[in-house]
Amino acid sequence: MHADVLVVGGGTGGVAAALGALRAGRTVILTEEYDWLGGQLTSQAVPPDEHTWIEQFGATASYRELRDGIRDYYRRRYPLTAEARARHALNPGAGWVSRLCHEPRVAVAVIDELLAPYRGSGRLRVLQPYRPVAAECDGDRVTSVTLSHRDSGDTVVATAPYVLDATETGELLPLTGTEYVTGFEARSDTGEPSAPDSAQPLNMQAVSYCFALDHVDGDHTIDRPESYDFWRAYQPPFWGAPLLSFTAPHPRTLDTVTRGFTPNPGDDPADVIADQRVSGGDMNLWTFRRIAARDNFTPGAYDSDITLVNWPMIDYLEGPVIDVPDAAKHLAAAKQLSLSYLYWLQTEAPRPDGGTGFSGLRLRHDVTGSADGLAQAPYIRESRRILADYTVVEQDLSLDARGGKGAANYPDSVGIGMYRIDLHPSTGGDNYIDVPSSPFEIPLGALLPRRVENLLPAGKNIGTTHITNGCYRLHPVEWNIGEVAGLLAAHCVEQRLTPRAVRDTPEHLETFQRLLIAHGVELRWPDISGY
Template identity: 30%
Template sequence: MKRSRRVSAGKSIISLSFSLISLLSLAPIARSVSDGTPDETVTCEILVVGGGLAGAATAYEGLLAGRTVCLTEITDWVGGQISSQGTSALDERPTQRSRLFYSRGYLELRERIRRKYRELNPGDCWVSESCFIPSDAHDILLDMLRDAAKRGKGTLKWFPSTVIKELDYNPTGNLIKSAIAIQHQPALDALPLNTFPLSKTIEDWYQYPNSPRFDKTIIRFVPQNSSPGNVPDWYVVEATETGELIGLADVPYRLGIDPRSHLEPSSSSATGNPYCTQGFTYTFAMEATKEPQSHEMPPFYPQYEPYYSYELPRLADFDLVFTYRRIWSPKKGEPEKFSGISFTAPTVGDISMQNWTWGNDYRPGTEVDNLVYTPDQLQATGQLAPGGWMGGLRTESLRKAEELSLGYFYWLVDGTTDSQLGDGVKEPHPSYRYLSGLDSPMGTVHGLSKYPYMREGRRIIGRPAFGYPEGFTIWEIDMSRRNYREEYYRQTLSPKMYRQLWTALAGREAISVIQGEVSPDEVNRRTRSTIYPDSLGIGHYAIDFHPCMSFSPPEAPGNTEREGERQGAGQAYPFQIPLRAMIPQKIDNMLVAGKSIATSHIAAAAYRVHSFEWSSGAGAGTTAAFALEKGIAPFELVDGLPPHDPQLQVLRRRLEANNNPTAFPDTSIFNQDWDDWR
């Protein structure tokens, strides 16, 4: 099974021409059958699956606590959003950023970016205070993890290009005993990693046998130490971008739109829709040139041309779009302003990363094109059968998203249409080139990000708890600043649901509303997020939607965003990350970090950005190390709430002592003044 490995050499820059486009249309490779016998066994105390920011933060805290951490990642870069997904523009809110109120590891990451470039914003972008090169982010984070291992006397075992194929459980099924993974590397005389787009390789990665493109090493991960009885002797942390282990383990989870309720009153569906998740994006980089470039139209461009748009009149300016997420600017341009937005003009050598809603966002929303398979779809495709797991994604949607992104570059430089604003808005801008090659910002021959930027995947349903009989969940009303006095809510919600909404929003007046002493129309709503006694981290961002489209295919002429999906969009109060949102049902030695914690569809639109991911990972890593030290399972810390478990308070104090905040300053049921937090 395991062949001798070699270092792949050679770098190339390929223009956006048919030679690159043809990488998308290669026929799949024939494969044989294998039984998946492990080539090697690796021991861990904490197995982190997913090397994005949440997974990196989990590993960082585990290493500082002196633990042996195995970190696996489907790509060969650590960092997720800021590296392999290409979204290297830190999403931050002004108040939190001005106070630098973040987890210690996130602050270290920001400082290392500053040291790397001698400034925090080498791209001079205007969407963020920090835009930088994705390939640099991988190096920065890997150095951070190695240094954390030295400082904490922990051990890092890093497994890039690795996917989890199978999980093995104890007889009662509540503990993961081992995990079988497949690591791939280029086969002898094959092309280097990152030559082909994800859609052309992902199915191969989940197959046991070697193939003409890849040699495989089958790895069995097991606990480093064995404990007697039913006490977990290691922890598996789900930190993937789509909730992969959640799907594989088949624990209860949600996907897509939740049914409208008093907890999720802005939902676009009365019954819910698992196929409508937020759009996902293959980012790419483009460079400003002195002379006009020759650009060949991709053969599939006419299919996607009806989709592309600047979206809004106030955004309909090429320079504005290019500098939005500019990640490198060797020379600062002249000041410009468009629709009240200030930025500096592009100059030769500037590099921009593109991530645009009506550009390279691919937004399927039906059962025939949804990216993340539902439980029924997983069952129907055989992925829940022993050895049948293939990642839980629709490969065809990945392929079409790749085409959409390549077509979007052509639209930017040569297009003259605009699906939302009409004729006469879009003009060609030929003095730009598409960056590709192993030494390009995305580190791929094809120029697209190694993995798409995922805004939403599977979200666990936490365990039933006091006040949460159907399973713990963070809902829309737990953090939204929305004005629920709008007539929309009185007209859309039933009288009973409307009363329940205002009872839930009443805060300290709730008992008076329940007893009928105060009517819903008299309630002074609380002006803060829900406060959780088991909070392990923090986050703050707007509820930001990239809605699915109404029908299939997403790029069809005249297609529209799903009606009502943006109803829940808007500002949010600073919020918390409770431990109960990180504990799945059924399995006692799994923790969830990142976007797959127990949130609703609307809450997830805010619980997805960079600093949140890091804070959730810091909570997961600290909790796993603490549970191993104390010989307890995390659910034992919260199953008695609302009365506090003394050990829970010890865990929270440890986080705070390590400069990992669990609450924002002045968080209290008596503090209703959060207007300054923007």
């Protein structure tokens, strides 16, 4: 199969990359190994982590189109109350982590709507469920990628002038011989205050298998997981409590904190204002990542709220899943941890009335679209990262490092983003690393591998460090990166340029940046204060 642009990986960045190239007039092959397109938003089941100003600015026009589409879908298809339907900034789940907490299937539907005209015209071909298994290169160019059907094993060879790696873990980098890094870099290499003295390539952020729950009458207790006894006794040295509990480190202070858990608290969805500047919002675990607040819907439409469990207690710390021979073992163990935590909630968790266990908690297989009830894919916080022409380091955006100067301004900016540097506990035994940051830009140099000419990263695999990955990995930033990668590939095909020529030649860079602006990509932050 052949197209102008091959996008391998149909997650948040991959969908944005395909849309960018398609809207620029190119043909696209898009691949995805799971049943749903959308990655973090859908198959991983994580509602969007976003900055304070996302409703006004700080995202691409197409990302706002996605967000508006999700709200519009609820207004068109769901039995909202009149008050909820009229709310401009509708938050269907009234979750505290984001101003737009929603069920993953809605994002799937909106993504399918965005792509439908291009699939119908034949300009977009989606290979699903396919994963990359091999690649061919000629010198510094990728000439083909071999893709294998997840279930049948049938293979397809795809070719394109430009190949975009939008996989969750940077799968094309080792297959193509593209130079990359994993885990922690050494402070001597990056100068980062939060980096360790020595490089730790297998020390990576935890992965998690998320799941959705509601709470209804009856006993919905799952079978006791095989590894329950192991996880029941498990306590990380820095945790301050057993992992199967409501107690965990506070990400920002590292104090040991016990969260509350009250299913269906009856709170008013209109009172929820998600603002990560003020609070992480996780002191009541039920409302933290709630994705359906039943009081947003007409009486009787929902028997219960639905909450998404992506909490510290299901972060898997026993080993990495990238560049190790036993990745499958660790992924299976991560599933066992999530199921064990659910079983603990149903049977042993302390209740406010003095009893134990919430047997009314029901695992919502239908919400995640999987047989085992967990998300179809693990939530991946950290990828292989290219060795790039420019690597974003902590000193570029840390408030402490930058003082009052704000984040670095890059002459080759291709987008913007904002989030605290938020690193979860890691497989090397590190606690949270949480560094306040300034609103930042995305340099084009971070999207350019040092050697390979026609492969572009389109997600979490850009030229960041382990530290700065902690804020460049979130939904709107990954979308921005993917969209720019798709537009860059399309631009290079049309103009017969290389990505490096676009960056290194002032007139070419100016032309490309004007193109990005025309497509609704914001290159600079407005003058804001109070972050």
